[in-house]
Amino acid sequence: MSQALHTSSTGINAGQSQINVIAHNVANINTAAFKAANMVFEDLYSHNLSYGSAATKNGGGTNPKQIGVGVKVGGITRNFAPGTFISTGRDLDCMISGSGFFVVQDAEGKVFYTRDGIFSLDSAGNIVTQSGMKVMGAKSTYSNAGSSRNLKVPKNMLAKVTGDPNLGNKTLSSLNNASITGGDVVFTVDGTQYTATIAQNDPDKTVGDLTVNEMLSMLNSTGAGNIFSIENGAIKYDESKDVEFISEGTTSKFVAESGLVLQNPGYELNQVVSLTDVVNYNDTDVISINNVSIDENGILIATYSNGSVLTQYVDEADAIQWKFTTPEGVIITGSDVSATGSAINDSNFTIELATMINEEGLISVGNNLWQWGPNAGDIFYGMAGEMAFGPIESGGYAGSNADIAYELSNMISAQRMIQMNSRVFSTASSVMEILSYLGQ
Numbered sequence: 001m002s003q004a005l006h007t008s009s010t011g012i013n014a015g016q017s018q019i020n021v022i023a024h025n026v027a028n029i030n031t032a033a034f035k036a037a038n039m040v041f042e043d044l045y046s047h048n049l050s051y052g053s054a055a056t057k058n059g060g061g062t063n064p065k066q067i068g069v070g071v072k073v074g075g076i077t078r079n080f081a082p083g084t085f086i087s088t089g090r091d092l093d094c095m096i097s098g099s100g101f102f103v104v105q106d107a108e109g110k111v112f113y114t115r116d117g118i119f120s121l122d123s124a125g126n127i128v129t130q131s132g133m134k135v136m137g138a139k140s141t142y143s144n145a146g147s148s149r150n151l152k153v154p155k156n157m158l159a160k161v162t163g164d165p166n167l168g169n170k171t172l173s174s175l176n177n178a179s180i181t182g183g184d185v186v187f188t189v190d191g192t193q194y195t196a197t198i199a200q201n202d203p204d205k206t207v208g209d210l211t212v213n214e215m216l217s218m219l220n221s222t223g224a225g226n227i228f229s230i231e232n233g234a235i236k237y238d239e240s241k242d243v244e245f246i247s248e249g250t251t252s253k254f255v256a257e258s259g260l261v262l263q264n265p266g267y268e269l270n271q272v273v274s275l276t277d278v279v280n281y282n283d284t285d286v287i288s289i290n291n292v293s294i295d296e297n298g299i300l301i302a303t304y305s306n307g308s309v310l311t312q313y314v315d316e317a318d319a320i321q322w323k324f325t326t327p328e329g330v331i332i333t334g335s336d337v338s339a340t341g342s343a344i345n346d347s348n349f350t351i352e353l354a355t356m357i358n359e360e361g362l363i364s365v366g367n368n369l370w371q372w373g374p375n376a377g378d379i380f381y382g383m384a385g386e387m388a389f390g391p392i393e394s395g396g397y398a399g400s401n402a403d404i405a406y407e408l409s410n411m412i413s414a415q416r417m418i419q420m421n422s423r424v425f426s427t428a429s430s431v432m433e434i435l436s437y438l439g440q
Contacts, residue, residue, distance in 0.1 A: 003047070003069065004428035010070030011421030014041055017073055018414040025402045026411075032086075033115035033368055034400035035078050036407075042074035080359050082115075083401040085393060091293040092119040092127070095398040098390015100353035101370065103136040103146060103381070104129055111136075111146065113354055116368040117397045121292060125347075127151035127300070131367055137348030138298075141318045142382040146354070152347045153302050154310070155289045185219065187245045194222040294394040298351030298384035312349040314386070320350055353389045354381050 021039045028034040046066035055061035085095055094117040096102070101113035112133070119135055122128050127135045127150070139147035185196045196218040219228045227238040237243050287304045294300060301311045307327035315321050323333045356362070357377030362370040372379065385391040 002432070003067070005425060005432075007068070007070040008421040008424040008428065010044065010072065012418050012425070014071045014073060015414045015417035015421065018417070019411060021076060022407050022411045022414065025407050026404065029400055029402050029404055031368070031400050032118055033083060033398040034402060035080050035115070036400070036402040037076050037078055039076050040074045041071050043068055044070040044072055078360050078362075078364075079401055081401050083399040085396050086399045087396040089395060090118075091291060091394060092121065093117060093397045094119070094294050094298070094351075094392050094394045095396060096353065096384065096390050097393050100355050100384065100389040101359075103352045103354050104133040104369070105136055105150060106133050112365065112369040112371055113362065114368050114370065115398055117392075121153065121155075125153045125155040125289075127153070127292075136352045138320065138350040138352035138381065138383040140320065140382070141314060141386040142380065144378065144380055146381050147348070147352055149348045151300065151349065151351060153289065153292055153300060153349070154347055157287060157304065157310075185245070187219075187224075187243060189224045189227065190242050192224070194224045196222050294351070294392055296385055296391040296393070298353065298392045300349040300351075302349070310349075314383075318386075320383075350383050351392070352381055353384055354379050355388055356380070 018039045018041075021037050025036045028036075046068045049065035049067065050062070052064040053062045082095070082097065085097075096115060096117065101115060102117060104112050104114055106112070114129070116129065118130055119127050120130075122132070129135065134150035137147055137149050137151045139149065187194055187196075216228050220226045227241050227243065229236055287306045287308065289302055290305050291303045292300055293303075295311075297314070299312050301309060303309050309325040311323050312320050313323050313333070321333055356372075356379045358375055361373045361376035363373040365371050380388075382389050
């Protein structure tokens with residue numbers, strides 16, 4: 001009878017442990033990116049009354065006679081299936097639609113992993129979690145080591161154009177899809193107004209041909225006379241003539257988008273267009289950030305108050321490059337986007353994801369965070385939508401994957417398990433009480 005008491009008590013303890021697991025799952029039914037746990041049981045060793053015997057020539061064999069001595073918790077597994085997408089409308093909320101974990105870092109530099117994609121922008125331009133942990137940025141599309149650089153957006157910047165000595169030899173097709181449109185350049189000479197119509201650009205022309213030679217030819221073909229010439233890389237006109245350009249508000253898109261600037265006062269039309277945008281962080285004359293969003297590859301898109309856009313992209317060699325779009329729509333990419341100061345040097349716009357051989361080997365540490373465990377195996381890093389990583393869905397976050405109907409069903413089973421084992425315990429106790437009176 002004492003064995004029956006022990007056996008039934010293991011059932012009671014195991015049922016209570018299962019209820020504890022279920023209670024945690026139900027409590028986190030609305031927790032962002034929560035991963036439900038499931039408990040499985042194993043029987044304890046058996047008391048052997050007989051090991052059985054093999055068949056002989058004259059007799060048959062016998063099976064072992066065993067009495068089990070209870071149940072134990074065999075394991076607690078995690079379900080890492082993605083939860084339901086919860087729409088919030090916030091541009092910095094995102095969900096991984098597939099495999100992968102966000103990589104975050106605390107103030108002491110310790111790395112954790114999470115599926116919670118509720119992010120925000122702090123006062124320094126860092127992308128952070130709800131608890132202030134920094135979200136890490138990817139250094140490549142796939143790597144066996146983390147980048148150790150966090151996501152950071154220049155909250156203020158000054159985009160200014162500088163001279164490029166090699167610009168004139170580049171074709172329009174090499175301007176990263178820059179489109180310099182045609183238009184009219186309106187000016188007066190000695191009181192007579194002239195209009196030079198610039199044709200739509202040809203992608204095979206060089207920048208020098210378009211912005212200097214063609215411009216010069218069109219200006220001199222208006223009937224105003226050959227008063228324009230090239231001097232030291234700039235369009236210059238005869239100082240003896242009273243030449244005046246109409247105000248910039250009515251000049252053509254050709255002038256604005258090619259970078260040709262009407263000097264006023266002065267007698268030169270200078271070529272200052274360049275493929276290099278120099279970005280200074282916290283300059284005295286800055287444009288401030290308006291909005292930050294996230295695309296399906298986990299790349300930040302920063303839009304500034306003047307309409308310019310700073311982001312990153314993956315080139316044909318699988319390298320992460322910068323991409324800057326001017327307010328006029330000219331796209332500047334790759335090595336043509338450079339920086340002074342700390343704006344881009346300290347910034348990273350691509351969210352880093354991590355995956356491991358065995359994600360169930362991760363250790364939960366609370367706050368929707370996981371850390372590496374000895375059975376997790378090697379960890380690999382990359383970006384969303386590349387290699388084995390799932391794409392990013394923005395505008396919401398991953399909800400809990402706990403199934404309330406499944407949990408309540410398991411809770412009823414655990415409750416009945418405890419009730420029935422309690423009945424066995426009570427019966428064994430009653431039998432022992434009867435035995436204690438024998439012989440009196």
